[in-house]
Amino acid sequence: MNSSADPGTTRERDEVRVSRLRVCAIFAVNGLFIGVWAGLLPSLRDHFRTDARGIAVLLMVAGICAVIAMQIAGRWADRRGAKKITLAAVPIMAIGMCAVAAAPSYGVLVAAAAVFGVGNGMMDVAMNAVGVHVEARHKRPTMSLFHAFFSIGALAGAGIVLGSAVLTGGLRTVIVVSSLASVVIAVAGTMAVAKRLPQSQVTTASMSGPRRIPAAAWLLGVIALCFGMTEGTAMDWSSIHVTDVTNVSPGIGALGVVCVSGAMIIVRLLGDPLCARFGRTAIVRGGAIVAAAGFTVTVISDDLPVVLAAWLVVGLGVGIINPQIYAVAGHLGGGRTLAVVVGFGYTAFLIGPAIIGSLIAVVGIQNAMMLPIGLAVVVLILALWMPTAGPAKGGQRKRDVHGREQHAPISR
Template identity: 50%
Template sequence: MDLLQSQGLLRRVRGTSPSMSSRTAAAAVFLLFATNGALIGGVGGTLPALRERLDVSASGLSLLLFCLAAAAVVSMQVGGRLADKIGARPVALVTLSVLAAGVGLLAITSSLPWAIVAMVLAGLGNGAMDVAMNSLGVEVEQSRPRPIMSRFHAFWSLGNLTAAGTIVLIARLLDRTGGANVGPALETLCVVGIIAIAVAFRIVPDGRRIEHKPDGVRTAIPRLAWALGLMAFCFGLAEGTAVDWSSVHVTDVAKIDPSTGALGLVCVSGCMVIIRLLGDRAVARVGRRAVVRVGAVTAIAGYFITVLTDPLPLLLIGWALVGLGLGLVAPQVYAVAGHVGGGRMLAIVVTFGYAAFLVGPAMIGQLVEHFGVQHAMILPLVLSGCLVAVSPALPRDD
């Protein structure tokens, strides 16, 4: 039985599109995830050079990142409700355009105030688009006989990695001194985004509408939303730590040069992509609850290695396990939220994940400063354990 049926929510759905079962619908959602990942990855890949061009300190860069994340949190709430009311398609298309506009403005600005405006635009587009594209992904999955959400998230990771690598390469080719010539790189990414928008307008299918006032009384948000939100916060901070600190951790603990230490991030990101490409098969075989548990336990094992060992090969194995484990968790938690409560509930859960990205860097930074980077990894280890403890709240797969 579908999770949406088990929660009795189908009676609130109007106009579910039969085209969701087509290959074109799946390709459209793959495109949305990959484009979103590419635009966000491009911003992340140009941050060091952007810091030089704007002539800002680390605090200025933190302000830009905060504006990006805070705007995303705000737009998620609006985007989730709009996706239920008018369908996820228009929300996804409009917010993709807003995200691309923010990245485009970031490409041409040379002042901090305009960079803040650009980051706010990008955040507003990214937050609501995140909810909308996940809502469309849930609808496509509901129309198919087998799970597909993990592959959607794999395409986000692929887009993110490809853009981040390409953007840095373009910047270096245009400015061999390693300076701040990031404009052409981001402009190139915007062209890709515009092409993706044009294609998306043609192939993204109409989504369902969910009525949260079937009898004139607003239905309560399912209590499951808060358990899923806790899980999203846990894996958000654990995954954010892996992405932000794995290279620094490997460099400092193994006492090697930074270029070699970057292999930590390569292990995390590469393994995350691989497991997301394979994760749907695991969901079809054993169900989402078991997949989340196995993923969390795998992440625990990886973080244990990062806390207790020093040799480079073991550290890389540890970070690879973290990537394999955490890569399984997010698609399943978001899928359950969308199946059970639509865009409104999905927005709540995704917000908890973003909140972790907001507070996570500061929390880990303080722990690194006071206890060292190796001992700081105890926090994401504990949070990975919390994922195992909360996983029984996930509905059983029939």
């Protein structure tokens, strides 16, 4: 047996490895922006003397602009390649963040949120399309790793805000320092990987006829809507749940979201090997079962260690679902399909907090957690009909809805 490796194969593997690292960096950049944005919301609320309703408007504007931008970016990514869209989105998000830092009034802040939302919507679809392409080239699951780096970036962004608050103290200073720090780090990181960031496959009408959205995309969209609400509930309400149910201070209650976020990072780092072993459908169903089990404990327990453990379990469940659904959507129909599915997920994040909040006002926060249990069960059932596309168990390849093998070379 010849032990020497084929030089071409070795170069190809090295290229794929480098491409994965560069895509990880882009996901971390997006997460950094989101982490700083989310971390600044309390400071923005106090500095501009608004309330929860004002913050809700801010988030709604950013979210609506993101969903609209996603649909446009998905089509552009198919026609021109997702690399260009990804790199164009970073300066748009940076401009939005600079506008947040410089905003003299709440009205300008809302406009800044709109710009930030446009950039984030473009980047979310485009970077996932690039990630799907690298996964196709790698011939084994990698999307969970990319999403893990998004979570790591978000955690780092929240750390920037916390560090700014500790070192500076003033609301305005925290906003300016955190915003500008995120811009400098994100732009520098993007410039470092921009030249050799992988390009997704370009699809034109002359190559394959008009690109239609597969019917399965709408099934994936409904799954995204359900897991989006369960994940949003975990991120938005876990700390309040811990605080109210176990009668601890808000500072201790914040351990709820720490448990959720930490568990999501861990399970996403482990997600690709699990997906390669068991397949995406099994992983999605398993994640739904785990999430439902965790939420069930949040309904029945008021003991602090048990409740924190429950939110840890919830994080393990919800964290593994997102990358699998987006990966299947991208392999199935490219940027346009990905935009539809991601748009459903964003819609869930927009309406989820309001629905859960209204439910809490009527039945209480513990009973309200029965809704995400039901949504997790819906994900479990719908996953039975989830299409298979891209790398599957054992590194085998699946074919798309037209019978074509999902494989394309990495281009620049």
